[in-house]
Amino acid sequence: AQTVTQSQPEMSVQEAETVTLSCTYDTSENNYYLFWYKQPPSRQMILVIRQEAYKQQNATENRFSVNFQKAAKSFSLKISDSQLGDTAMYFCAFMKPPRYALNFGKGTSLLVTP
Amino acid sequence: NAGVTQTPKFRVLKTGQSMTLLCAQDMNHEYMYWYRQDPGMGLRLIHYSVGEGTTAKGEVPDGYNVSRLKKQNFLLGLESAAPSQTSVYFCASSTPEGVNTEAFFGQGTRLTVV
Numbered sequence: 191a192q193t194v195t196q197s198q199p200e201m202s203v204q205e206a207e208t209v210t211l212s213c214t215y216d217t218s219e220n221n222y223y224l225f226w227y228k229q230p231p232s233r234q235m236i237l238v239i240r241q242e243a244y245k246q247q248n249a250t251e252n253r254f255s256v257n258f259q260k261a262a263k264s265f266s267l268k269i270s271d272s273q274l275g276d277t278a279m280y281f282c283a284f285m286k287p288p289r290y291a292l293n294f295g296k297g298t299s300l301l302v303t304p
Numbered sequence: 305n306a307g308v309t310q311t312p313k314f315r316v317l318k319t320g321q322s323m324t325l326l327c328a329q330d331m332n333h334e335y336m337y338w339y340r341q342d343p344g345m346g347l348r349l350i351h352y353s354v355g356e357g358t359t360a361k362g363e364v365p366d367g368y369n370v371s372r373l374k375k376q377n378f379l380l381g382l383e384s385a386a387p388s389q390t391s392v393y394f395c396a397s398s399t400p401e402g403v404n405t406e407a408f409f410g411q412g413t414r415l416t417v418v
């Protein structure tokens with residue numbers, strides 16, 4: 191079974207600063223996907239960024255980028271120029287065929303302060 | 305632009321009562337999933353379906369049943385609710401699409417069993 195580990199239960203960052211959230215995973219597969227989802231207090235699950243395992247280039251989405259280290263099975267999320275609206279729970283997740291179900295870490299609660 | 309819709313959004317049940325949660329998606333997705341979210345546990349897969357008429361167990365299936373009679377709907381049933389089933393339930397759908405592979409979530413159902 192695949193496991194996803196987020197070692198930081200809570201983090202805090204000041205507005206406009208940069209923060210990195212850690213995620214490691216365990217799998218013997220070669221074909222898989224990795225995701226970061228954001229869950230604000232509204233409870234909605236929002237996709238932040240996605241990475242295909244076969245791609246060596248790290249994914250970026252505006253202020254969000256990942257550091258994907260396939261050999262080390264590490265998938266960290268960097269948030270640049272943090273904004274108050276980034277305050278949320280962040281989940282790292284793993285997906286693979288044939289189920290294409292998401293396997294989630296326990297989450298990191300991020301607080302952005304003024 | 306409905307996406308994935310869950311009903312109801314909130315529910316309080318007495319121990320031993322039964323209920324059905326409905327998930328509907330309008331994106332013609334083949335795959336559908338039910339997760340539960342508990343504090344400090346992330347989201348865990350209860351059951352899933354890879355197409356109309358098919359269902360399969362996830363990691364925490366005990367006490368739940370599901371049905372997928374129509375492609376757009378995925379029902380989660382609790383036959384005899386227990387306090388341990390107090391949780392937030394999320395439905396999701398997806399279709400593997402290579403670089404666009406993604407799961408779309410409903411807004412969640414908060415269930416309390418007293």
